[in-house]
Amino acid sequence: xxxxxxxxxxxxxxxxxxxxxxxxxxxxxxxxxxxxxxxxxxxxxxxxxxxxxxxxxxxxxxxxxxxxxxxxxxxxxxxxxxxxxxxxxxxxxxxxxxxxxxxxxxxxxxxxxxxxxxxxxxxxxxxxxxxxxxxxxxxxxxxxxxxxx
Amino acid sequence: xxxxxxxxxxxxxxxxxxxxxxxxxxxxxxxxxxxxxxxxxxxxxxxxxxxxxxxxxxxxxxxxxxxxxxxxxxxxxxxxxxxxxxxxxxxxxxxxxxxxxxxxxxxxxxxxxxxxxxxxxxxxxxxxxxxxxxxxxxxxxxxxxxxxxxxxxxxxxxxxxxxxxxxxxxxxxxxxxxxxxxxxxxxxxxxxxxxxxxxxxxxxxxxxxxxxxxxxxxxxxxxxxxxxxxxxxxxxxxxxxxxxxxxxxxxxxxxxxxxxxxxxxxxxxxxxxxxxxxxxxxxxxxxxxxxxxxxxxxxxxxxxxxxxxxxxxxxxxxxxxxxxxxxxxxxxxxxxxxxxxxxxxxxxxxxxxxxxxxxxxxxxxxxxxxxxxxxxxxxxxxxxxxxxxxxxxxxxxxxxxxxxxxxxxxxxxxxxxx
Numbered sequence: 430x431x432x433x434x435x436x437x438x439x440x441x442x443x444x445x446x447x448x449x450x451x452x453x454x455x456x457x458x459x460x461x462x463x464x465x466x467x468x469x470x471x472x473x474x475x476x477x478x479x480x481x482x483x484x485x486x487x488x489x490x491x492x493x494x495x496x497x498x499x500x501x502x503x504x505x506x507x508x509x510x511x512x513x514x515x516x517x518x519x520x521x522x523x524x525x526x527x528x529x530x531x532x533x534x535x536x537x538x539x540x541x542x543x544x545x546x547x548x549x550x551x552x553x554x555x556x557x558x559x560x561x562x563x564x565x566x567x568x569x570x571x572x573x574x575x576x577x578x
Numbered sequence: 579x580x581x582x583x584x585x586x587x588x589x590x591x592x593x594x595x596x597x598x599x600x601x602x603x604x605x606x607x608x609x610x611x612x613x614x615x616x617x618x619x620x621x622x623x624x625x626x627x628x629x630x631x632x633x634x635x636x637x638x639x640x641x642x643x644x645x646x647x648x649x650x651x652x653x654x655x656x657x658x659x660x661x662x663x664x665x666x667x668x669x670x671x672x673x674x675x676x677x678x679x680x681x682x683x684x685x686x687x688x689x690x691x692x693x694x695x696x697x698x699x700x701x702x703x704x705x706x707x708x709x710x711x712x713x714x715x716x717x718x719x720x721x722x723x724x725x726x727x728x729x730x731x732x733x734x735x736x737x738x739x740x741x742x743x744x745x746x747x748x749x750x751x752x753x754x755x756x757x758x759x760x761x762x763x764x765x766x767x768x769x770x771x772x773x774x775x776x777x778x779x780x781x782x783x784x785x786x787x788x789x790x791x792x793x794x795x796x797x798x799x800x801x802x803x804x805x806x807x808x809x810x811x812x813x814x815x816x817x818x819x820x821x822x823x824x825x826x827x828x829x830x831x832x833x834x835x836x837x838x839x840x841x842x843x844x845x846x847x848x849x850x851x852x853x854x855x856x857x858x859x860x861x862x863x864x865x866x867x868x869x870x871x872x873x874x875x876x877x878x879x880x881x882x883x884x885x886x887x888x889x890x891x892x893x894x895x896x897x898x899x900x901x902x903x904x905x906x907x908x909x910x911x912x913x914x915x916x917x918x919x920x921x922x923x924x925x926x927x928x929x930x931x932x933x934x935x936x937x938x939x940x941x942x943x944x945x946x947x948x949x950x951x952x953x954x955x956x957x958x959x960x961x962x963x964x965x966x967x968x969x970x971x972x973x974x975x976x977x978x979x980x981x982x983x984x985x986x987x988x989x990x991x992x993x994x995x996x
Contacts, residue, residue: 433994468965469966470935491645491965493936495996
């Protein structure tokens, strides 16, 4: 059961029960919706982009512990980042989950490492990346919808 | 063993569950180091050794393509394949073997009816009646037909228990209704619909009825003549038979009147480039080489079930469901979705504060296989205000001890989520 404990760590459960930056962002100028048809999870990511930076970010939706915690952690690490930094973080996070990378390049990736336990549960990787794919859509289109399928 | 005694099984007819389990080789294994507890039977059932052996025997000794060969192997394969048609006919009490059409599964059976019978009968302005508890296979083909014809889907609502609203059904049956398509047992709620009554109500207005028996066929004795349904469809893989097999039953006169489904070999009488004359049913609906081994395996599954006795299976499963319902209801924070008075073998639930997907992952690590998600019944999930449920679905090879393991694992889920 140790893999389960690695997956459902205190920090993840805390972010699931008390997600950070949860809700609508009234001044958002980008927004995207993500959907995982496998489990019915839905997430909307709201971004306020200005001067090439994520000035503010929020998310809303319903999902499992992994997808909710991942979205919550994502909003924490992205605030204030440039677009280039955001894309780099996404790439690093993806590598982290698919096992291509053991340790983080930056303190932000380090914080996301809490989700590395997902590696032992391949069917749950989509849960962890849903918010990030949705973010990606929001960064590149003003209004968009993505699906994990 | 003490838990077994709690089951309301009559002492004169104990169900030999341990012997039965030994017939299913897959059940003997461990998963993540724990004994496998397979509770995903509504998705697909495991196969008994006799089904596996029957397919192996076919491929090892007498396999050939059917219907067209003049040689010995083809004759043997054809005889074995057609013998299953008669077995199915007897299993569901159809009048003639010609009323049994082999298809790939429930989904193909429903699509076949929609695109032949439906094409023939449904016009612009007509209505097709479904229930709110249908799964996607009994929604989408009708939606496609409605789009082609300019017809409309009407939906029979359900009560909070998951039982069908009979009064609303009565009112929805109108002179515009061309067809009623209903599930016999709901895959997401376990509700057993009173299909005989529902069919009689439709027939009063001369409206034909298709029954989706995907879940019912493995849990209840089915008699299509007694039900008087016009069509009955089910899949082999939910009936302890190989995947890729399924059955469409249709009343002979309806099948005769219907246009063919797919064109190709085996469905013709004569072909010229000017004109094709179609074979009579069921061949008219069976174009191309079918799943020969699968169908022959289906025959072995039917023999196996008949040896056990469907009444005996139904009685044992009812006891198991009763035990499981009680055991799950005692878990704090659980909400059972689907509590209709007439119910079979399916326990759909949500745990407060835990997403079903997380429940599924934690249970898997305890060796317990359940289904989580919307069970291909998204409109139904919306009806109950949940994005998804966790679903434990029972078969006759499950035991009260396995239900106890499920309950222990659910307590552990709650422990993890504090």
